[in-house]
Amino acid sequence: MVEIIVTASFTPQLLDKLRAVSSQIKVEPISLTDRRWPEDKEMSAEIYYATNGLPPLEQAPNLRWVQLHWAGVDHLREQPIWHSDVLLTSASGIHAPNIGQYVMAQILAWANRLPRWFHYQQQAKWPKDRWQKLLPDELRGQTLGILGYGSIGREVARLAKGFGLTVLATKGNAKSLHHHGYAIPGTGDPQGEMVDRLYPPEAVRSMLATCDYLVITLPLTSRTHHLLNESLLREMKPSAFLVNVGRGSIINEPDLVKALQRGWIAGAGLDVFEQEPLPADSPLWSMENVIISPHVSGFTPYYDERAVDLFADNIRRYLAGEPLLNQVNREREY
Numbered sequence: 265m266v267e268i269i270v271t272a273s274f275t276p277q278l279l280d281k282l283r284a285v286s287s288q289i290k291v292e293p294i295s296l297t298d299r300r301w302p303e304d305k306e307m308s309a310e311i312y313y314a315t316n317g318l319p320p321l322e323q324a325p326n327l328r329w330v331q332l333h334w335a336g337v338d339h340l341r342e343q344p345i346w347h348s349d350v351l352l353t354s355a356s357g358i359h360a361p362n363i364g365q366y367v368m369a370q371i372l373a374w375a376n377r378l379p380r381w382f383h384y385q386q387q388a389k390w391p392k393d394r395w396q397k398l399l400p401d402e403l404r405g406q407t408l409g410i411l412g413y414g415s416i417g418r419e420v421a422r423l424a425k426g427f428g429l430t431v432l433a434t435k436g437n438a439k440s441l442h443h444h445g446y447a448i449p450g451t452g453d454p455q456g457e458m459v460d461r462l463y464p465p466e467a468v469r470s471m472l473a474t475c476d477y478l479v480i481t482l483p484l485t486s487r488t489h490h491l492l493n494e495s496l497l498r499e500m501k502p503s504a505f506l507v508n509v510g511r512g513s514i515i516n517e518p519d520l521v522k523a524l525q526r527g528w529i530a531g532a533g534l535d536v537f538e539q540e541p542l543p544a545d546s547p548l549w550s551m552e553n554v555i556i557s558p559h560v561s562g563f564t565p566y567y568d569e570r571a572v573d574l575f576a577d578n579i580r581r582y583l584a585g586e587p588l589l590n591q592v593n594r595e596r597e598y
Contacts, residue, residue: 265290266583267309267326271317272333278572285579311582313575318345329582331575335359335562337592338484338511352592353578357415357446358570359562363509364419364451366561367479368427370507370533371408373555375401401476404428409475411468411491412482412510413459415445418452420479421459431459432471436596438464446574446589472499477507484511485597494519497528504529509561512537521547524554535561 270279270293282291292309299316301307307324315333321344329351337354340346373379377398384391391397408424410417410433421431441456453459463471468491472478478500482488493516500506506529508515517538523529531553537546540559548554564570578588592598 266311267292268311268313268579269294269307269309270313271296271315272313272568272571274568274572278568281572282576282579285576286583288583289579311579318343321345321348321350329353329588331355331578333571336483336511337598341597346594351588352594353588354590354592354598355571355574356590357448358567358574359564360415360419360451361448362564363416363481363561364423366535366557367416367420367507367509368423370555371403371424371477371505374505374531374533375403379552379555406430406476407432407474408477408479409433409471410459411478411480411514413456413462414481414483415443415447415452416481416509417479418443418447418454418456418458420481421453422451425458429477432461432463432475433459434463434465434468434471436465438462446577448570469496469499472496473501475504476501477505480506480508480510480514482510482514483598484513487597488514490514490516492516492520494522497523500529502527502530505531505533507533507535509535512540517548524548524551531555533557535559 266289268289268291270291274293279291279293283289296317301317301319301323305323307319308326310326310328312319312324312327312330313333314330318330319327321327327350330345332352332354335354335356337352340352345352377400380398404427406429408429408431410420410431413433413435417433421433424431441462443452443454447454456462480492482491491514497519520532524532533555534548535557536559542548542556548556574589581588
């Protein structure tokens with residue numbers, strides 16, 4: 265019998281869905297106080313579904329695999345489990361529909377001048393020069409660049425194609441178009457057919473110079489930390505709009521503030537920040553060319569259902585001795 269500990273607050277129906285995978289498993293839900301594993305409790309389970317707190321390895325002698333409830337793994341790199349032989353798998357792929365929708369909402373809000381609409385609505389005022397102030401951009405024929413062509417980037421590309429955008433993207437292995445991670449059926453670009461041109465990471469500078477819109481979907485690693493700095497921001501069009509749904513620290517935030525203040529780029533839609541919550545004294549709050557949201561792009565009413573679908577598939581694979589979906593590559597750091 266393979267014992268599985270689940271720390272997520274899944275409904276009884278979702279837990280039963282996991283149990284239905286096999287008669288060889290025992291699924292035990294537990295809740296953690298302060299999101300920490302108890303110091304005096306040993307865990308005998310072989311599989312652990314983690315929302316936050318991980319048991320110390322010395323208290324989990326049978327642990328072989330941890331399935332994470334989230335996509336990001338940057339918070340694990342300083343923990344002992346990162347340097348162990350325990351398998352780690354992420355929830356990458358379950359966020360693609362909602363984050364893809366969020367990205368297009370930011371782009372459409374900017375292109376159609378929605379912040380200005382809201383401004384005049386609050387003023388109960390119809391601007392006399394509305395043609396000049398509210399003239400929208402048309403997306404058709406413009407260029408969208410995506411930093412990181414994983415599950416989210418591929419869903420953004422699929423949606424963007426419907427608006428007539430040319431899609432460019434960077435990818436670690438630009439010679440491989442196929443997506444090998446978890447994907448919700450009917451979403452994304454599994455064969456790499458939606459991207460008009462794929463760039464290796466070292467060619468990002470030349471890609472940025474052509475983009476009217478730029479979307480960041482990269483994971484945070486030692487290589488992507490502060491990737492977008494003053495040097496690269498200066499390469500962008502002064503009319504460009506940037507959307508970040510990756511991690512805040514992928515952008516050097518002081519450099520971004522400078523870019524927005526000095527007109528190196530036109531605007532930004534930001535869901536993630538170097539410090540969260542974003543401090544009240546951050547100049548980003550008061551900028552008219554910035555649309556801010558409080559790290560909500562990953563929110564969806566279907567999160568747990570999708571997470572269970574992925575976990576159930578991985579349990580089946582684990583029992584069958586097959587490769588797991590979304591296995592974390594410690595060398596790549598995601």
